[in-house]
Amino acid sequence: RKEVEQDPGPFNVPEGATVAFNCTYSNSASQSFFWYRQDCRKEPKLLMSVYSSGNEDGRFTAQLNRASQYISLLIRDSKLSDSATYLCVVNPRYNFNKFYFGSGTKLNVKP
Amino acid sequence: GAGVSQSPSNKVTEKGKDVELRCDPISGHTALYWYRQSLGQGLEFLIYFQGNSAPDKSGLPSDRFSAERTGGSVSTLTIQRTQQEDSAVYLCASSHGQGLSMGANVLTFGAGSRLTVL
Numbered sequence: 591r592k593e594v595e596q597d598p599g600p601f602n603v604p605e606g607a608t609v610a611f612n613c614t615y616s617n618s619a620s621q622s623f624f625w626y627r628q629d630c631r632k633e634p635k636l637l638m639s640v641y642s643s644g645n646e647d648g649r650f651t652a653q654l655n656r657a658s659q660y661i662s663l664l665i666r667d668s669k670l671s672d673s674a675t676y677l678c679v680v681n682p683r684y685n686f687n688k689f690y691f692g693s694g695t696k697l698n699v700k701p
Numbered sequence: 702g703a704g705v706s707q708s709p710s711n712k713v714t715e716k717g718k719d720v721e722l723r724c725d726p727i728s729g730h731t732a733l734y735w736y737r738q739s740l741g742q743g744l745e746f747l748i749y750f751q752g753n754s755a756p757d758k759s760g761l762p763s764d765r766f767s768a769e770r771t772g773g774s775v776s777t778l779t780i781q782r783t784q785q786e787d788s789a790v791y792l793c794a795s796s797h798g799q800g801l802s803m804g805a806n807v808l809t810f811g812a813g814s815r816l817t818v819l
Contacts, residue, residue, distance in 0.1 A: 622805050633792055633810040634744070677744075679808070686806055687732050687751060687798050693743035 591616050594680050596692035604700055607668045611695045613678030614660045621683035623654055623661050628675045628694065637663075637676070668699045703727070705811035707793050713817045714783055722778045722814045724793030732798025733776050734808065735768060739789045747791075750776060751798060783818045790815050 596613045603609045615623075623640035638645065640652040640661050651664040665672055678692035706725040714720050726733050735747040746760040750770045761767070765783075770776040780787055790813040796806045 624805075624807065631790075633812050634808075635810070636807055639805050639807065681806055686800060687749060687796070688757075689734075689746075689808060691744045691746075 593617060593690035594678055594692040596676075596678050596695045598693060598695060600696040600698050602698045602700060603668055605668055605670060607699075608664065608666045609668055609697065610662055610664045611676055611678075611697075612660050612662050613692050613695075614658075615678075615680045615690070616659070617680070617682055617690075618656075618659060619683045620659075620680045621686070622681040623652075624679040624681070625650075625652060625661075625663050626677040626679055628677055630674075634677055665697075668697075670699050670701065673697055673699045705793055705795055705809055707791075707811035707814050709814055710812065711815045711817075713819065715819050716785060717782055719779065719781045720783055720816060722780075722791050722793075722816070724776045724778070724795075724811060726774065726776070726793070726795030727809055728774075730795035730797055730809075731773065732796045732806070733770060734794045734796075735776070735778050736792045736794065737789045738792060738813075744792070747778070780816075783816075785818050788816055788818045 625637040626634040627637045628634040640654050644653045649666045653662045675694040675696045677694045680690045708723045733750040737745045748768050749757040752773045753770050765781045768778045792813045794808040794810045796808050
């Protein structure tokens, strides 16, 4: 079983739509969680860290559910520029310098 | 530096040649990582450095791949006798790597080195 699993998509949504992605992780000892964004032929860039209480940054909301071992990313009022691959990243408590990456969820926002 | 710098940005080489890829991490970051990403695929972990030591090199695909880090800063990934299947983007990332007291251990990536083996 993979440490981190994501639906590869693609999610095809119209501009203005709300879209949500989930990411499940297998190790309950996971400590830190992140969402990265990767544009085509570019490097991954940090979108947001995910805090236990959930957090919001503009149109983006991240949630953590430790009981069910998943994190989610909600994008409201989608823009064309949101089209990218979204990577879920998990950092375990037992190894501070280890990172597990999901394979990414592709989002296409259409006019 | 302000960000993670990688060079060259693009490298085209002939099968059988050796290549060196360089990474200059964010100043003060003790942890440095190399990943590989083939077209349309996810990130493949290669090796991790803490300072100049490599406690995890489990992702190196063969003994043709090696990496070193000197002065706790710049790292070089060397691929000997390149093969066509080595063609990929090689991404370097760094993080502060010094425990939760320093805040979340966030990875910052360089722009990558795109390797094409003919």
